[in-house]
Amino acid sequence: MQNIYHLFHIPVMGTGFSIDTPIRVAPFGISSVISIVDDVLIEKIRKFYSEKFNFEFDEIPHKEHDSRAKRITAYLNLVQKIVHLKMEEIKSQPFFQNNNKSKYFQMLPETSPLKHAYNKLLQIKNEFDKKKLATDLTKLMRPGSIDVNIMVKIDKINFDSFGKALSDKYNDAKAALRGFAQSNLDSSVIFSAGLNRTLFSHVSEYSDFYRDKTGELKKKITVKVSDFRSALIQGKFLANKGIEVSEFRIESGLNCGGHAFASQGHLLPSLLHEFKEKKDQLTKQLQPLILKFYENMGWQYPESASSNEPLITVQGGIGTNGEAKRLTEDFGCDATGWGSPFLLVPEATSVDKETLEILKNAKKEDLYLSNASPLGVPFNNLRNCGSELWTKMKSQTDKPGSPCPKGFLVTDKQFSEKPICTASTQYQTQKIDEISKMQITEEDKQRLKNRVFEKICLCEHLGNGTSIAIGINKKKNSPQAICPGPNIFWFKREYSLQEMVDHIYGRGKSLVPDERPHMFCQEVELYVNYFESLIGTMTLDVQGVTYLRIFKENLEKGMDYCLQISDEKPYSGENLASIPPFISAQREKLNALIAGNKILFNAVEANSSLVEN
Secondary structure, three states: OOOOOOOEEEOOOOOOOOOOHHHHHHHHOOEEEEEOOOHHHHHHHHHHHHHHOOOOOOOOOOOOOOHHHHHHHHHHHHHHHHHHHHHHHHHOOOOOOOOHHHHHHHOOOOOOHHHHHHHHHOOOOOHHHHHHHHHHHHHHOOOOOEEEEEEOOOOOOOEOOOOOEOOHHHOHHHHHHHHHHOOOOOOEEEEEOOOOHHHHHHHOOOHHHOOOOOOOOOOEEEEEEOOHHHHHHHHHHHHOOOOOEEEEEEEOOOOOOOEOOOOOOOOHHHHHHHHHHHHHHHHHHHHHHHHHHHHHHOOOOOHHHOOOOOEEEEEOOOOOHHHHHHHHHHOOOOEEEOOHHHHHOOOOOOOOHHHHHHHHOOOHHHEEEEOOOOOOOOEEEEOOOHHHHHHHHHHOOOOOOEOOOOOOOOOEOOOOOOOEOOOEHHHHHHHHHHHHOOOOOHHHHHHHHHHHHOOOOHHHHHHHHHHHHHOOOOOOOOOOOOOOOHHHHHOOOOOOHHHHHHHHOOOOOOOOOOOOOOHHHHHHHHHHHHHHHHHHHOOOOHHHHHHHHHHHHHHHHHHHHHHHHHOOOOOOOOOHHHHHHHHHHHHHHHHHHHHHOHHHHHHHHOOOOOOOO
């Protein structure tokens, strides 16, 4: 992690909500992550900020060769340029005044040596000593890291003007990686949503991902993982190519925003415990592979880098400083990620006012895990947002779905040779026609149709709120989707950047009520609810029932571990007392789900005739 001054980062949020977050927060030393999925939106945002800061803007047309990579490179370079300008402006400001320079230092964690030096400066009387320390502190100011995120599953094949498939280096994820690799940034790319072997192999084409003679890495790799096994597999694949993983970013499978990749019942505390116990294996097993690669290439691996270990960070549902301390001090994580709460911080993210109001007033049931994503992956959604209402309205016409203007999520080949998106009008009209001709009851037909209508044009709708917020789009014909995690329910108004940072560090009055259950409670409830949905949707043959039994066993072990944690001394602001009654209620529900299907489970496991759903 390039930025060492803060103990948290702001993760990627949607395609647009954090797209300009580094411009807003990096000058204050805070690291954040940009999604580089949507190069169409990126080009619009680049135009907006070029004009805002009076920089020359040369449009990169979609038809230009390698336009996706070029657009991403141009935008990232622009962001870096703006952050540098804003950083220099803040550094030029005087100390001892109510300005952004004071704000920079005030927001630092109390454990920061830089914060200690700043507090010392405020007490110094001698003018010579004061001036010298002020000069030294100014030189030490640095911006937060401008990191990028690539969801590795979004890697569609692209075609030339004659309809011929381009080589795989022009696939969406590879082009995005190239856009980052060719930028001037000295930062990290976060790979999320699993292992993409061809994409990971593509990393080795860029020298910035290898250490230079001084031991530095200009471009770093962060891998978002859901368990230790995944970390080791992905780490080894990259290490065999001499590529180091600088950070493993653990995310709760369900207690997060955006797409949700549920584990097989493994709760976050159990996963973190495993990482803590086995962390040294990441270095012991990966470092020899990296050294062997350098040796085979005839390169000298810098001695200064030989003791480096990957950072372990965690995100997903954190709501209080006490919970963050549990993750860093008890589980040994190096830093935490705070996402959804920053959707209510206009200084940090770009959310349109209408959606912001819905977020502030959302009830717990308004934040739900949906089937809205065309990728077929559970997606965190907000009821009554513009996108949901628009999609419902379209479903009642003879042309349901979206025109599919961007096509980043095209995956289905049922009705065409080239893949199309399941949220598109092209797909939905044909699928509805197919369902209408089925020899099933009208009730079953409607149920199947509703599943089709659930799909939302995430490519377009996730960026609309941002475009509206900064003024480059109007609300009309721009339905807004948003993907907050359930934790946002406890945050009820707009906050300043300093308010949220103070909350993260446990300074001042908490922004959430004392009765808010522990983040581990929220995750348990989400997994029990998910287990219930699995029972209702999985094929309950031997394989399906075996999966559910393993899921239940892992979930129960995680619950037992949560109870062990609840017996420990709580950190300030950590509601450990909420865990036992919460676990008791969720365990009761889990047992009732099994009891309600016990006969069916036993019959299938005994290899009797398969039971119809």
